[in-house]
């Protein structure tokens with residue numbers, strides 16, 4: 001198809017050569033092209049008529065060919081087939097120029113031509129615009145068409161020159177045209193540019209050449225026809241082949257359908273066969289099982305038969321043995337019968353003798369019963385005597401216990417219901433132990449103390465007189481007991497234990513620790529964590545539990561419970577409260593002559609171990625309080641109370657008493673405590689002073705000895721709280737704690753003077769607390 005267009009392009013140009021100025025050439029050309037004249041007169045019409053040109057393929061074939069055009073392979077096939085005739089043709093006319101062309105050139109030209117055909121028959125104009133020579137030819141043709149015949153010669157010359165170039169592309173592109181033109185174009189150009197008058201010889205030469213060209217065109221046409229015939233035959237065979245291909249595809253499709261239906265049938269047959277095989281296998285398996293079952297049954301029947309046979313054999317044997325035995329037994333029976341007769345005779349004789357023995361036994365039993373009755377009377381008398389004796393002893397014991405209690409109380413009374421001990425703590429590791437740092441304290445003789453029941457302490461102070469003379473002063477104090485720094489907790493408690501035991505006897509007991517801050521009050525009352533360092537509170541409770549357990553044998557049952565309160569700035573805090581910090585307001589009330597505090601936690605105590613838990617809890621709450629406010633352990637009074645209720649059902653005795661163990665606030669003077677410069681400290685100091693002087697006043701009033709006299713308990717929270725313990729019905733001990741340092745000498749002397757004042761107080765007879 002592209003080759004076809006390639007051929008059309010030169011042919012469309014050819015009519016332009018047949019300009020009116022060249023009539024001799026026109027008939028030849030017109031005869032060849034047919035539609036040459038109309039093409040020259042109208043370019044567009046020429047384009048439209050191109051398909052009907054004899055060079056174009058016939059209409060029927062065109063349609064086939066048109067469809068083939070879309071197929072690139074067909075197009076390529078055509079190109080290949082057309083190359084050969086082209087090369088065949090070229091040698092006959094312009095072999096030399098064609099041979100000069102590069103081999104790729106025709107193909108390129110053919111390709112271009114194919115595209116032009118695609119643009120709806122505009123090949124003529126497109127081809128003319130694609131090369132300069134074509135442009136010139138068109139211009140020449142246009143000039144010929146417009147100019148009068150007079151100018152025909154020059155126009156014809158120009159057209160001829162153009163023709164020479166135009167033929168070139170038809171035979172193989174622009175290069176070919178150039179290859180032809182050197183001989184052809186040079187005279188033409190010379191003619192065009194020169195004088196414009198062509199010689200006759202030149203004209204003839206041109207005509208000769210033109211004829212050659214016409215022959216060439218004729219050759220082209222023949223070639224074209226042959227090619228078109230080939231194309232037609234190829235298109236026919238292609239149609240046949242397509243039909244064949246179609247039928248082959250149909251056949252193949254049917255064959256595939258057959259094959260798939262055959263495969264499905266085969267699969268169905270296979271599935272049916274597999275099912276049959278499965279059924280058969282199952283039947284065989286079932287039959288096998290049945291066979292095995294029957295074989296098992298047969299085996300069991302055989303076994304049973306053989307067992308039955310064995311049993312029958314054994315039975316026969318047994319029967320034979322029993323027959324033998326029966327004979328033997330019959331013989332034995334006869335012998336036994338004889339023996340029985342003999343024995344019966346003997347039994348009759350023995351029965352006679354038993355009757356005589358029974359008569360003797362009855363006489364003996366009567367004698368034994370009488371002896372037993374006498375013994376029982378004697379045992380009863382002995383038991384009665386024993387019980388009477390035990391009762392007498394128990395009565396004596398109870399009387400002795402009562403006497404012991406009375407004596408114990410008398411001893412305590414003889415010692416004084418308010419007793420004062422002094423204790424000097426050892427210097428601590430961080431405190432200098434140089435002689436100057438320690439105060440000069442002398443302790444009385446132990447033996448003398450034991451004889452008199454009074455201990456002595458001498459504190460020496462050195463000062464300068466107003467005249468500048470060194471002056472040494474000695475201060476003597478006497479108390480119930482003085483503990484030097486080396487005295488341990490155990491030694492201190494031995495002196496106190498008798499007081500603690502009084503609680504079980506029903507007497508209220510109150511033990512105070514008094515002294516300046518850091519003098520050892522808390523150490524004395526609570527002590528350290530280990531057993532050796534345990535203070536008065538854990539030791540007292542431990543002892544009370546031990547003694548109460550011992551008293552169980554004498555009929556006493558005790559119930560105990562503990563409270564731990566703190567008095568800070570006259571306000572009571574419960575150290576065993578449930579919350580971390582006690583926010584409750586506690587009031588002191590007197591009910592039935594007994595002082596109690598509202599809303600405080602009282603923990604029942606069943607064993608001494610609970611006390612350490614209780615003390616830990618109190619310590620924790622004090623620590624929280626200290627964090628929330630300030631370090632106040634030395635600025636508050638802490639009061640541990642152990643309530644003890646006892647009952648002796650055998651004697652009907654009851655007791656209800658309490659032990660108060662009080663760790664008083666630091667007793668240092670206001671100026672020493674640094675309170676002057678601090679409002680809070682000042683308030684604390686005033687509160688402490690108030691409560692300590694109230695305590696002093698109460699003790700003083702109690703010492704006044706007047707029954708029914710006014711005792712100012714209400715002057716402070718502390719004295720109100722301790723009212724029951726301080727009243728005439730209690731035993732009080734004050735432990736005056738002292739610092740060994742000379743720096744604290746002044747405070748030490750103050751404490752000793754306070755303790756002396758308390759020591760000189762005589763409180764009326766202690767009353768035993770009887771539970772109501």
Ligand SMILES: Nc1ncnc2c1ncn2[C@@H]1O[C@H](COP(=O)(O)OP(=O)(O)OP(=O)(O)O)[C@@H](O)[C@H]1O
Pocket residue numbers: 424425426428485515516517518519520521522523524633634635665666737
């Ligand atoms: N007899 C002693 N043996 C050994 N160490 C003691 C003794 N007495 C007191 N201490 C120690 O001295 C220090 C002060 O004692 P403690 O805290 O008991 O004084 P305090 O008078 O209770 O003080 P505060 O009023 O501040 O509570 C403590 O470290 C304590 O362990």
